[in-house]
Amino acid sequence: MHALISLFAENWHLFRLYFVSEERFYARIMFFVLIIMELMTIGLDVLLTYWSKNFLNALQNYDQSAFFHSLLQFCFLAATIIIISVHKTYLSQTLLLYWRRWMTNDFLKRYLDHHAYYEMSFMKNNRQNIQDRNDNPDQRISSDISIYIISIFELTIGLLSTCVSLVCYVILLWSLSGVIKINFTQNLSCSVRGIMVWAALVYAGLGTIITNLIGRVLFHLKYEQEHCEANFRYGLVRLRDHAESIAFYRSESNEQTSLSTLYLELITNFRRIIHRKLALNWFDSFYTTTARVFPYLVASHRYFSKQITFGHLEQIATAFSSVHSALSFIPNSYETIVQWRSATKRLTEFEYTLNELQLAKQNSKIKFIYVSNEQSTHIENLTIQLPLKIGENDGQILIKHLNLVLEPHQAVLITGKTGSGKSTFLRTLAGIWPHGSGMITFPLGDTVAFVPQKAYCPLGSLRHCLTYPSISFSSIEEDKKIRNILNLCQMKYWSNNLDEVQDWSRVLSLGEQQKMAFIRILYLRPKWLFLDEVTSSLDEQAETYLYSILMQELANHSTIISIGHRNNLRQFHQLELVLNDGNVTMMSI
Known part of the structure; x- marks a missing residue:
């Protein structure tokens, strides 16, 4: 009954x-x-x-x-x-x-709101x-x-x-x-x-x-x-x-x-x-x-x-x-x-x-604040954990009591052994990881971009794919801008295919997809840029070239925070953030 x-x-x-x-x-x-x-x-x-x-x-x-x-x-x-x-x-x-x-x-709205679709992929059952x-x-x-x-x-x-x-x-x-x-x-x-x-x-x-x-x-x-x-x-x-x-x-x-x-x-x-x-x-x-x-x-x-x-x-x-x-x-x-x-x-x-x-x-102890007339990003007493069950915060600690200030136009390289919490740190800053505690303050009105290791190729035309997540309409000026960036990123051979509709995740190789991520960055020009091993599928020569272009175009415009394992990346950053067993060490490069 x-x-x-x-x-x-x-x-x-x-x-x-x-x-x-x-x-x-x-x-x-x-x-x-x-x-x-x-x-x-x-x-x-x-x-x-x-x-x-x-x-x-x-x-x-x-x-x-x-x-x-x-x-x-x-x-x-x-x-x-x-x-x-x-x-x-x-x-x-x-x-x-x-x-x-x-x-x-x-x-669908509730599934997409608050990154529920993302958290649902790794949540554990407690009912x-x-x-x-x-x-x-x-x-x-x-x-x-x-x-x-x-x-x-x-x-x-x-x-x-x-x-x-x-x-x-x-x-x-x-x-x-x-x-x-x-x-x-x-x-x-x-x-x-x-x-x-x-x-x-x-x-x-x-x-x-x-x-x-x-x-x-x-x-x-x-x-x-x-x-x-x-x-x-x-x-x-x-x-x-x-x-x-x-x-x-x-x-x-x-x-x-x-x-x-x-x-x-x-x-x-x-x-x-x-x-x-x-x-x-x-x-x-x-x-x-x-x-x-x-x-x-x-x-x-x-x-x-x-x-x-x-x-x-x-x-x-x-x-x-x-x-x-x-x-x-x-x-x-x-x-x-x-x-x-x-x-x-x-x-x-x-x-x-x-x-x-x-x-x-809503009950997450990680709080985000957006302040006007603020130039820096402040991270205060940040602790990041792996959850045992959804809504619980008593799992393994990845980062504990981190205090950090990211200044405008800095280039910071985050390193550490596999599983130390580097990607989870970026997920936390992106607001898609609620497990932990602390406060993160961003400048109000600044554009922020988080770029994952595996680039996402949405359904639609190549133009839509290259400018994602913004919406780009075909025009002479827009097409010229996209073609110039394609040329900068050594993908000029796609310049005449902007209106072609394909499953681009199958057409483009993994290396080309990571180049596509740089094209999006140069197109959007965000003030705060967080990169999660975005050159892992590229050889060192291509990695060096793309980071050189990135610094040339955005060094005086953006703050760039990168995750990477190769020593080759050190030349493009001024500071290194080393994660090791929950502790974070900051050093100059």
Whole structure:
């Protein structure tokens, strides 16, 4: 019971997000109009049962005038039903489209805010009822949101339609059921009113109970299937993204084994779903097929005793079918309910993770201050740690109690053995590593650029790739500027390909991608520049040349902080920051 209450509470939170958003006015209007249309559809269906009774009676009585009169009535009914049905479908699809667009943007914004996408890649689980909170967030955004919205919409409208239909058709069926007298002995009998209603309640109630007993395990299996599908797809994406490395290692057999293992998990779980659905389909087929003849069987006594006409019998069967369908909402919607529960759980877990990451960021003891009329960057009492769990700061200490002032136009080289915390130090300054304590003060209004070791190549044209993350538009002056920088960085041969769209991470070599990073730096000209081994894929000659260009262009404009291992870089810096077992030593070069 507690789990059911928790499920509905979580679902209510997800459901209301869109209807209290900035688009709530249009969302509520569309939803309200759809409810009105659904109610009109139910009303027209009830009218059709009366029309059907009169139409069949006209046929049975060979009444031609009543027959044509019924046909005329049908034309008006059919026209109304068609108009409502078409517009209901259009409005439903429009609402689902807007709903999905808003919800996707909302989750995507929170996923990108506060670098949640980055921290999620290495966070550790500290919640027992979540198996893997780093379980393919891309699928949760691209697929689970769509599944959730479609399923919850169908279930909400379906449940509303079921409740209203149940009331309307129970009243109708009760009025058509009459009174059945059951004789137990010669002197003992019992009159039962609304026998058709009671029969529908018993039949549908048994169907619901048995369906849930057979199919409830599908909820867990469906959740696991989404997990397995996402893992297999991610494995294939990694194979594509690391194709060259795998080819060099000649490790196709290892990848085959790894992917086969993931696919085996997928197939094994899917086989369990098939076996469970086999049992469920056996019962469902029996339940649905029997329901076709059941109302005729119960009402046959009154028909053969000539208490009702053939038209009445058909109306009773139609009303019984509608009551039975309403009462069988759970069995009939079981597959949708399974999808809804699975999507709700995955989205709830994802939202919990995003909220927890945001809370951890807000509670971080590393504070950033931006001061106007300030020229230097101040680092005060900075301690950096590796987290044991998200939101906790009691892991291994990488840097402790660092106090440092970075002056304008300085060039500082950060060195230290592998794992000493050099890259994590830059992550902390960039604000994407919240684990630790201290205060960092930047000059307000100064442009800051952090350049990682592996350059990122966004999708799009080469121009967009070279000027990322700024947005560059094609113009004579802009193209001339980019071509001059290409020439400076020894990549002139790409000058005529600025508008070409490619997957540039595959087209450009690692060395060219690191040259591209220098092109971006010279294009953006930031006041504070932090470089994380940006020449590791280049030979010393290219490294010397590019750093010479960098100093020539930005030495009197920018403060440059570099991480590197080669002694070759020392000639371009005035100070060296050495990291060793949590201690930091500053020395002149």
